[in-house]
Amino acid sequence: MSTESEPPxxxxxPHARFRVMGDEGVFVLQEAGEVLVVNAVGAFIVEQxxxxxxxxxIVIAVTDRYAVDQDRAQxxxxxxxxALLGAGAIRQA
Amino acid sequence: xxxxxxxxxxxxxxxxxxNPAQDGLVRARFRALLCRDDAKPDVRIDIHFDPNSPAFxxxxxxxxxxPLAVVPGDESIAVAGAGFTANIDRSPFRAQMQTCLSDDWFxxxxxxxxxxxxxxxxxxxxxxxxxxxxxxxxxxxFLFCGRSGAGKTTLCGLADALDLEILSDELNxxxxxxxxxxxxxxxxxxxFGGEPRRHPPYPLTGLLxxxxxxxxxxxxxxxxxxxxxxxxxxxYLNADPQLVDELASRVERLVQRHELRILAFTKDTRFxxxxxxxxxxxxxxxxx
Numbered sequence: 001m002s003t004e005s006e007p008p009x010x011x012x013x014p015h016a017r018f019r020v021m022g023d024e025g026v027f028v029l030q031e032a033g034e035v036l037v038v039n040a041v042g043a044f045i046v047e048q049x050x051x052x053x054x055x056x057x058i059v060i061a062v063t064d065r066y067a068v069d070q071d072r073a074q075x076x077x078x079x080x081x082x083a084l085l086g087a088g089a090i091r092q093a
Numbered sequence: 094x095x096x097x098x099x100x101x102x103x104x105x106x107x108x109x110x111x112n113p114a115q116d117g118l119v120r121a122r123f124r125a126l127l128c129r130d131d132a133k134p135d136v137r138i139d140i141h142f143d144p145n146s147p148a149f150x151x152x153x154x155x156x157x158x159x160p161l162a163v164v165p166g167d168e169s170i171a172v173a174g175a176g177f178t179a180n181i182d183r184s185p186f187r188a189q190m191q192t193c194l195s196d197d198w199f200x201x202x203x204x205x206x207x208x209x210x211x212x213x214x215x216x217x218x219x220x221x222x223x224x225x226x227x228x229x230x231x232x233x234x235f236l237f238c239g240r241s242g243a244g245k246t247t248l249c250g251l252a253d254a255l256d257l258e259i260l261s262d263e264l265n266x267x268x269x270x271x272x273x274x275x276x277x278x279x280x281x282x283x284x285f286g287g288e289p290r291r292h293p294p295y296p297l298t299g300l301l302x303x304x305x306x307x308x309x310x311x312x313x314x315x316x317x318x319x320x321x322x323x324x325x326x327x328x329y330l331n332a333d334p335q336l337v338d339e340l341a342s343r344v345e346r347l348v349q350r351h352e353l354r355i356l357a358f359t360k361d362t363r364f365x366x367x368x369x370x371x372x373x374x375x376x377x378x379x380x381x
Contacts, residue, residue: 014264017336017337017338017341019341019345021315021316021317021320021345022314022315022316022317023317024315024317024318026316026317026320026321026324026341028324028331028337028341029335030331030332030333030337032332033325033328033331033332034325035320035321035324035325035331036321037315037317037318037320037321061364083344
């Protein structure tokens with residue numbers, strides 16, 4: 001039996017509708033009637049969440065796609081995920 | 094018990110079951126929009142007066158924000174406010190109101206319910222209803238979307254000083270018409286404006302968001318920001334799980350065809366020179 005804990009995964013809340021528009025993404029938080037806009041990197045991260053990737057996998061995908069170092073990608077991803085959690089757009093799986 | 098019909102934006106709403114006091118209050122409020130009852134209504138609203146039921150939310154005492162609960166369900170939308178409850182059936186589209194009110198509070202309850210019904214009815218017909226200010230110079234329609242505090246009423250006050258005709262500082266609708274959009278006045282006003290009036294549809298010339306302060310100017314925003322601003326401005330529909338996807342798609346189509354621009358303005362009338370020049374030039378450029 002593995003003693004390692006699973007890396008955290010997040011899911012878009014069922015009431016939150018997400019769509020990509022151009023380079024950006026729009027969340028409609030239906031329960032609150034609120035709307036959020038995320039930038040291109042944020043839209044990419046949310047698409048990775050929708051593909052059920054873990055935070056670790058998302059960080060690797062961001063470093064590959066945007067040619068940033070892992071620390072920067074991790075900090076940006078953490079910051080975005082915290083903001084989306086706070087807004088009620090995603091939840092921990 | 095009596096009936097009356099109110100018509101605006103191409104739809105007839107028939108209210109049935111009003112007692113004499115309620116009938117008089119509604120007729121006084123919506124005088125300019127009353128129409129004959131001889132045609133089949135597009136929406137029927139049945140009102141049931143029950144003065145003694147303990148089930149209604151009590152009137153708040155003192156000057157408070159009017160509380161209203163709207164709960165979308167699969168087949169109907171439940172609404173409750175001080176002194177009334179209501180159900181709006183999705184299909185066939187109709188409503189029932191139960192109330193213990195027949196004084197001035199009834200008008201507030203009636204308007205609150207009518208506002209929700211009208212938003213859904215217009216959406217069902219392809220329109221978008223937005224928290225917005227709108228005015229016209231007689232030929233061109235300008236709509237400024239934004240929630241409470243965005244500056245809608247301030248802008249209407251400034252536009253009124255320029256003799257521009259205010260449609261509403263609270264709710265307005267836009268509807269596709271041919272290859273463009275038309276602006277429809279709704280008979281609901283916030284802090285600005287009094288008794289509802291009849292307005293023809295106006296061609297939607299300017300679709301704008303508001304930013305108070307800074308130099309008076311117009312700027313562009315991304316399509317995503319435009320969708321965000323407009324969806325956030327669409328009351329009731331943006332919180333309805335059955336409608337929110339269609340709403341976002343419809344708004345996306347709108348901003349593909351009609352650019353949303355941001356008006357930064359200060360508390361003076363310079364904004365109109367900026368708008369007038371900009372949209373005159375754009376209209377000229379398009380017509381060439």
